[in-house]
Amino acid sequence: MLDETGKALDLFFNPRNAGPLEAADAVGTAGSLEAGDAIRLMLRIEAGRVAEARFLAFGGAHAIACGSALTVLVTGLDLAAARAVTPEEIEAAVGGLPAPRRPAAARAWSALQIALAAYEGRTFVAPEPAPVPAPAAAPVRLLAPKHDSQPRIVRDVPLAPAEEARLIAEVIESVRPRLRADGGDVTLVAVEGSKVRVHLTGACSGCQLAALTLGGLQKRLADALGRPIRVIPEEKRPLVSIAGAR
Template sequence: MWQCSDKVQDHFLNPRNVGVLEQADAEGQAGTIAFGDALKIAIKVDPDSGVITDARFKSFGCGVSIAAASALTEIVIGKTIDDASAVSDADIVDYLGGLPDDKMYCAVLGQEALQTAIAHYRGQNGADTSETICKCFPARKAFLERIIRANKLTVPSQVTNYTKVSGGCQSCKKPIEALLAEVNAAMVEEGVLAAADAYQAPMKTPHFMPAKFQMNGNGAPVKPNGVTEANGKSIGPGIARPNAAPTGGQEAQPTPQGMAAFAKLNPQERIEVVSKAIDELRPHLKADGGDCELVEVKENTAYVRLTGACMGCQMASVTLSGVQQRLIEKTGMPLRVVPVQ
């Protein structure tokens, strides 16, 4: 697990320049409270020298977001507007002694808020009117392209770490992959990225793929005669493989057998059953940089602790709901999942 640097800890526990800046010359903000992280930066500029004489911030977010905003104000105070405009998210990360991959967006948030404040000071609109790529974490095409270029991102997960996009419903996954491949290709042509490092978007299944390799809508192999397979057994032409999880908004419900069996279990046996079910789900969460640990089971309530990328994530409630549904589905028991710190 990542151990925060002394500077991150210091700027979190003792943040500098917090609060309202009276008679500020410009303000800028980035992020939204609705999506978990928001930051406002205010600056005061000497009209003769163009030097930023003071800066204040107000932050809504995790400890790393607070530390990054605090560090940013320390970096820009004393710089001219022109020099401050050149401050990058990488500069914030370096100042703090490094950040984990899944917290890089904290530095990006600070840099975006600063750029907005500088644009405000210069009398520029600065609004990004390009196409919105991600709706869960509002991000536009121009912003994503800028982050990809500035940090030479070549993997979709890196884009998520730096911007949070595709961290929600993932409906934007393919557009982000396409944009990453497009920007990387342009960077290769410009000579700023090696061709071997450039991202290649996954190829679509061609319509002429031989029948024995085709998949049905649920991912099950389709035999040449159109018969699909489920659990190794033929189930008839055009019949889809049963899904591994409820779809179409249908929630898993406890079964009578499961409820009866659950009622007969003693406390230790309940813990063992729930623990086993959670262990089967953990690889899927770990693949996304998170994890879920069972803390305790009382009656029909499982108390769990989210860690890694899941901890503090604004989509944690969705993750918990998914875990609860999968536990009910696997055990048939009337389980409720509650998070603990």
């Protein structure tokens, strides 16, 4: 969880410009879903200026704050000024970051440079992040459920954010083929501690079907993660992020 400045907390709890941008002219993605920290920046460019900027953040609260701050910084800038934005400016816009969290600002900056390079027909290679040691596997206990044939996992040691992110994505992807066959779909929007926000479309967005879909998905996620999870539907322009804090 963020514990630095009031500005950073505000950008996390009230993200600016979070969510997909369907009319994007330039898209840049930096980081790694496997590592548990990634950001995608989407820009709509008009007359050589950034007319609109939105972001999706997958990772900790600092990634959300940096993505939010970056979209505010670049909106209205011409392309040259947008290219000149630095990681330090992004860090300053969130009120400063402790040294271990500064890569969040660097990833946001890389996403910006990748998006602008793609729009201009250039190639930008983001700096390689420092390798992160793989977390040790968490011990688990299996509890026999009352009504299900599969045991529920209870973890004695919480999973690392990267591992939780991978499991959440896998569970959601595993249910999508069946939902699509019935004329619906579900996509991951945000993970905020014990809350998993999703976006339902098609047949899944109806009230009764939504309740069935969310209930089943909530159980699958709770069983996979070994902790209580609440699945919440998002309707319009959902916030897209994953905050690793509990």
